[in-house]
Amino acid sequence: MAKEEYAIGLDLGGTKILAGLVDRTGRLIARKQLPTYAEEGEKAVIERVLSATHDVLSASGIHSEEVRGVGIASAGVINSDSGEVIFASNLGWRNVPIGTLIEQRFGLPVRLFNDANAAAIAEWLWGAGAGTQNMIYVTVSTGVGAGVISDGRLISGRDGSAGEFGHISIDWNGPPCGCGNRGCLENYASGTAIENAARHKLATTNEPVTAKAISEAALAGDPFSKRLIKQAGFYLGVGAANLIYLFNPEVIVFGGGVMNASTILMPEIEKSMRERCIPGLAQEVRVILSQIGVEAGVMGAAGGVFALDQPGEKASNF
Ligand SMILES: [Zn+2]
Structure with a gap:
């Protein structure tokens, strides 16, 4: 496959953090799940998000240069421009710049989505709305x-x-x-x-x-x-x-x-x-x-990443 045919999707939920490496056709190549344990506080949850991202990349055997970016699906109030989760009670987060943190750690562009919007993208690209x-x-x-x-x-x-x-x-x-x-x-x-x-x-x-x-x-x-x-x-x-x-x-x-x-x-x-x-x-x-089950957040967040500045493609519009 050509360069940058993959994206990482992260679904930040109140009970689990799910990371997946997805290819452009919607195939889930690797997945990694960690418990959220929001009660352990913001820093601990951030650390688990970073380690799930790292683990899914190494489990897939794909080099990070072939990864176009990281999409994040989060509940609560987000700011997709700044990559910040403004408020997510299920994660115990307030103003967490998760986008920047992942960009700094992995050197990959990050796109943040509201969780329902991410699931919509997944159903639209590869599910019931295709x-x-x-x-x-x-x-x-x-x-x-x-x-x-x-x-x-x-x-x-x-x-x-x-x-x-x-x-x-x-x-x-x-x-x-x-x-x-x-x-x-x-x-x-x-x-x-x-x-x-x-x-x-x-x-x-x-x-x-x-x-x-x-x-x-x-x-x-x-x-x-x-x-x-x-x-x-x-x-x-x-x-x-x-x-x-x-x-x-x-x-x-x-x-x-x-x-x-x-x-x-x-x-x-x-x-x-x-x-x-x-x-x-x-x-x-x-x-x-819906056709895509529990992985809709991960799949859609990754699907949304393929949209990053690639004019002329279906996914380029969001
Ligand atoms: Zn209301």
């Missing part, structure tokens, strides 16, 4: 997020934070959200929201209720759990209708842990979404499940 020019990826897990590909470009916004779909308000007078808004979508349709609704209805605060357990019970036919999941699907459809009006997408891809209950969720999402859209707009929109 071949489209207008795709929206929605992740439904602890929270709700999205990444928007419009006219073949990732909409990243001023500092890389575009696509905060979970914080669009679907009830102006709804309960207050941590973000400052009221009635945010993720207060109705995320894993956390499903857990809260279950606790509320069961009038219990002590019993551990997890979204995963509720999903499993719903899939096994439990009517109470099924109602909770259906309700989340209804709200996701309400949100998705807004996306259709704004972006006129070809496809909306749903991923994230909560989508394990996709057989119950998908029909509900489609139903409320289509009911709320001008028929001509919604008819042609395909609503499908």
